[in-house]
Amino acid sequence: MFNFLPKSTTLDVACLSRLFEHKTTSYKLLFFGALLSLLEKESERKTWKGKYSYRSICIEMLIDAWYPHRFFALSFGLQDKVGSILEKIEFPTDENACKAQNARDLRAQIEYQFEAIQAKSLLRYAPYRLLTPFFTKELSGTRDSARRMRINELADQRFFTPTPPLYRICQIEQTIHLHPYWMAYLTQHLPIIKSWHQHHWASFLQSRNPNVPAVITKATKPSFRRSLTKQKAFWEKILGHTEIYCVYSGKLLTKENYALDHFLPWSFVGHDQLWNLIPSDPTQNSIKGSKLPCRHDIQKFIETQHHALTTSYALLKKTEWKIAIESYRTDLKLAPCDIIDKTELTNAYNQQLDPMISLAENMGFVKRR
Known part of the structure; x- marks a missing residue:
């Protein structure tokens, strides 16, 4: 999949290509998809900041996950806890749910129920694990219990070097800061990066639902219903x-x-x-x-x-x-x-x-x- 991503003379795209090498749960895929959604919104408004709150990321993750899991009833696997959070969201799952107005209502309901459904628990591990490919050598031999702290330190240390990670994590502000170079790369190649991500997301869902028909069409919210x-x-x-x-x-x-x-x-x-x-x-x-x-x-x-x-x-x-x-x-x-x-x-x-x-x-x- 590395060859599928656009090359860069300044960034280590090989690290980006390894983001989803190990995906036993949906968290990393949903987290990266949320970053792309937020970046796309900034691109549409032409207001690039690349600084996203935990809350806004979690909301995007739940919106992206709601349609495959609640509307299309796809499984994310026994180890995945995203489904248990989605089940707490009080929102109808009838076929009107894919209409534009209902999509806006879904966002409003997730925002309203955010604390009640414990949405922030989605970010307990995902932001750290997604950065692992950028620090493979440095993390060698690090105990699991110490990896989050070590990844956080490494991201801060490398953020202003010629080989920056994708982002750094500000725990005090509860925000994720995309590196400007990576933000420019993702923005320039957004359609390709989104397709690459969707390939991995559909592949993950297919592996968890091997006998379900048309999984690839159920990976995201339907943009429209075909005419009959x-x-x-x-x-x-x-x-x-x-x-x-x-x-x-x-x-x-x-x-x-x-x-x-x-x-x-x-x-x-x-x-x-x-x-x-x-x-x-x-x-x-x-x-x-x-x-x-x-x-x-x-x-x-x-x-x-x-x-x-x-x-x-x-x-x-x-x-x-x-x-x-x-x-x-x-x-x-x-x-x-x-x-x-x-x-x-x-x-x-x-x-x-x-x-x-x-x-x-x-x-x-x-x-x-």
Whole structure:
């Protein structure tokens, strides 16, 4: 990963490249990500100070960690205590949480609950451990109990030398001071550094959640939800030619009054594939939110999907139908001729849904009542 980072004639970029060589927990990754977020905000305002309070860093860390852990229910590992702090934050985890206004509300809630959730405990070790690559030789043989004090001393001693560390720690002020040279380097190459950090963050999350789908898309707060225009167009053609009933309420649906539901919640699957979408009564869709379907929902869902697929087979042009069924072929592993075979479709869905629902339950997703 060293070759991925931009070179510097004055700074030891090799030390920076080793920041995440040893990452058993999320702390270092979240701490560095918080520094980048704060530096990016300064860059946008063109007010570079490079001096960040413990409080502001902790808030950024919790915001970055909240979406993967609370919204997408990803694990940070058994040794990681960040999750226990996030669980204390009183904030709704429904699918509206990724909207801009809710993101601002999340920040406000973390600031308000800062002391109650003991947020400052995040910085007990992370600021010191992140500096370890800059003092590898000097720390050789140092006992664990003495490493924090020694790292603090070394950072102060080297801060005004030609080979400075990334930052120094001011315990009295409770602040982190980025070195001006490193601040200039990070600012100049911010998009590349952020991508490098995101690679490590996604890799960490994938290692802790090996069987979870679409982990890389769940590493950060979703910036937007993709349009469901094509998926709605498919279902509205079906709704216009045959009767479709809500799998949750049994209510007859119309093109003018329906909502498109992610049968397995979007916050779990992380995609908008047609095989997982079903028209539903808008009220029921709102109530279901990010909950998992019940066992008795599944057969109704499969029957509705089969009815829609056989209807679309007769209704659509051959090329249109091939495009529409692509996700059924790739994700459910069905041949085109088997997609309209009810037995084959049922078997494929059961093989796909049963393990995914079990995994989602183990992650903390609950079933609708």
